[in-house]
Amino acid sequence: MADKEQPAERTPFFVDKNAPHNEVDFARIESAVREILEAVGEDPDRDGLLETPERVARMYAEMFAGLKSDPGRHLAKVFAEDYDEIVLVRDISFCSMCEHHLLPFTGKAHIAYLPSGKVVGLSKLARVVEEVARRPQVQERLTHTVANLIEDRLSARGVAVVVESTHSCMTMRGIRKPGSLCLTSAMRGAFKTDPKSRAEVLGLINRAAS
Numbered sequence: 001m002a003d004k005e006q007p008a009e010r011t012p013f014f015v016d017k018n019a020p021h022n023e024v025d026f027a028r029i030e031s032a033v034r035e036i037l038e039a040v041g042e043d044p045d046r047d048g049l050l051e052t053p054e055r056v057a058r059m060y061a062e063m064f065a066g067l068k069s070d071p072g073r074h075l076a077k078v079f080a081e082d083y084d085e086i087v088l089v090r091d092i093s094f095c096s097m098c099e100h101h102l103l104p105f106t107g108k109a110h111i112a113y114l115p116s117g118k119v120v121g122l123s124k125l126a127r128v129v130e131e132v133a134r135r136p137q138v139q140e141r142l143t144h145t146v147a148n149l150i151e152d153r154l155s156a157r158g159v160a161v162v163v164e165s166t167h168s169c170m171t172m173r174g175i176r177k178p179g180s181l182c183l184t185s186a187m188r189g190a191f192k193t194d195p196k197s198r199a200e201v202l203g204l205i206n207r208a209a210s
């Protein structure tokens, strides 16, 4: 006897398995997106929009992949090193989501720290930025969260984080000011208290690439 026909399985969503991944509720996002499309006067059943709710759900899973993770885990592995001058990684690109409008803000983060007997792998600084960015955010919180993590986990004598970014909610809607740039900084330890250290690190961050 032929097997009873099974209900068609849904195509599994593609999520980049290598990327940090937050378990979002795909079905709820899909139905909400469908609702929004209808509310703006669109027909969610027209050909071009049929897969849009799924796509948006996948996009949110990706954009909010850092929501529940601890970005500080990237700073757990350190190397003992007798180096106590500035370590700076400049121009770490990132893309985050403004929590007010759920529109992207994109830019660069510059991270410097003064080690105290231990250094961290350089890529880990970029991993921290990447993960803190993948949450509904404001730029100020992104900036000081990264600074606090580095200060705490590395026991750094000084930390400087400077973030520059363009907010889509200011460029494509509302006040509509393309080209406007938002700069934020968080200074900790010697970079906060010692004007010479602060001037030195800001000089390195602002130095034009050769």
Ligand SMILES: Nc1nc2c(ncn2[C@@H]2O[C@H](COP(=O)(O)OP(=O)(O)OP(=O)(O)O)[C@@H](O)[C@H]2O)c(=O)[nH]1
Pocket: 098, 099, 100, 137, 138, 139, 140, 167, 169, 170, 174, 175
């Ligand atoms: N401080 C801060 N503000 C942000 C950030 N991203 C977006 N905003 C601002 O959040 C504010 C939200 O203001 P509201 O008055 O509640 O919203 P709105 O009516 O859409 O504001 P407009 O953008 O002025 O049209 C806006 O001024 C945005 O520019 C951020 O990272 N930090």
Ligand SMILES: [Zn+2]
Pocket: 098, 099, 100, 101, 102, 103, 167, 169, 170
């Ligand atoms: Zn916004």
